[in-house]
Amino acid sequence: MRIVAVANQKGGVGKTTTSQALTAGLADKGYKVLGIDLDPQGNLSSACGSVNYNVPTIYELMKREVTAEETIQHMNGGYDIIPSNIMLAGAEQELSQTGKEHRLKEAIAAVSDNYDYIIVDTPPSLGVLTVNAFTAASDILIPTTAGIFATTGINQLNETVKSVQKYCNPNVKITGILFTRFNPRANISKQIKELTEQLSQYISAPIYKTYIRSAVAVEEAQANRVDIFDYAEKSTVSEDYKAFIEEFLKGEQE
Numbered sequence: 001m002r003i004v005a006v007a008n009q010k011g012g013v014g015k016t017t018t019s020q021a022l023t024a025g026l027a028d029k030g031y032k033v034l035g036i037d038l039d040p041q042g043n044l045s046s047a048c049g050s051v052n053y054n055v056p057t058i059y060e061l062m063k064r065e066v067t068a069e070e071t072i073q074h075m076n077g078g079y080d081i082i083p084s085n086i087m088l089a090g091a092e093q094e095l096s097q098t099g100k101e102h103r104l105k106e107a108i109a110a111v112s113d114n115y116d117y118i119i120v121d122t123p124p125s126l127g128v129l130t131v132n133a134f135t136a137a138s139d140i141l142i143p144t145t146a147g148i149f150a151t152t153g154i155n156q157l158n159e160t161v162k163s164v165q166k167y168c169n170p171n172v173k174i175t176g177i178l179f180t181r182f183n184p185r186a187n188i189s190k191q192i193k194e195l196t197e198q199l200s201q202y203i204s205a206p207i208y209k210t211y212i213r214s215a216v217a218v219e220e221a222q223a224n225r226v227d228i229f230d231y232a233e234k235s236t237v238s239e240d241y242k243a244f245i246e247e248f249l250k251g252e253q254e
């Protein structure tokens with residue numbers, strides 16, 4: 001069982017899109033997958049379509065008011081989701097006690113063996129929620145877009161990972177950096193080279209060979225509340241995410 005935290009404090013780099021593609025794509029391959037929405041924006045929950053908001057969410061679970069079983073919802077895509085909503089925004093202040101970094105890990109301990117993969121979508125910050133995801137995780141996946149503003153924050157992200165490794169979870173590692181939202185009309189190999197050079201100043205972590213191209217199908221799928229594979233199986237983005245999942249699974253065997 002692996003728990004993958006999808007993180008980057010920069011907003012809009014494809015964390016939620018990647019979390020959803022990984023959750024749905026691994027389920028399509030027959031794995032048992034749980035997606036956890038740890039972002040108060042609730043984007044992963046709304047992108048999944050059939051989420052019921054009248055039952056407890058990750059917020060109540062983090063506050064130890066309910067059990068994980070009570071928050072898990074079964075989706076049409078064959079995977080499970082623990083949804084989130086805006087209430088979770090209060091968690092930052094409310095979880096102030098000692099051990100607050102361990103809440104997610106403790107909360108899902110009873111159900112984690114029911115899954116092959118647990119994918120955790122995180123908010124665009126390095127606060128207590130993201131630290132909870134890193135503390136529970138075996139793997140950290142960092143999506144990033146091209147551009148200097150997208151890469152400079154990676155240093156801070158790396159420092160947060162190191163501090164979690166030191167104080168909360170020595171076993172967590174950065175599995176890889178995934179380049180997303182590439183303009184298919186631009187010179188991609190040149191962009192990849194530049195981005196790799198920029199990143200190497202801040203972090204030494206594996207970079208996935210697969211990159212994700214930009215395509216309108218992503219927003220359309222999210223607006224229609226279905227995953228990219230169900231919405232447009234033959235689109236470039238579906239192909240890219242399928243290739244990424246193969247690379248992700250292959251990396252596991254090495």
Ligand SMILES: Nc1ncnc2c1ncn2[C@@H]1O[C@H](COP(=O)(O)OP(=O)(O)OP(=O)(O)O)[C@@H](O)[C@H]1O
Nearest residue numbers: 011012013014015016017124181213214215218219
């Ligand atoms: N490959 C892609 N092609 C086109 N649009 C994309 C792609 N990936 C993501 N997007 C769009 O970019 C926006 C941001 O993507 P997403 O929500 O996945 O990023 P995020 O990192 O989760 O953002 P936030 O930090 O706000 O949580 C969304 O509107 C999404 O539809």
Ligand SMILES: [Mg+2]
Nearest residue numbers: 015016039043
């Ligand atoms: Mg998001």
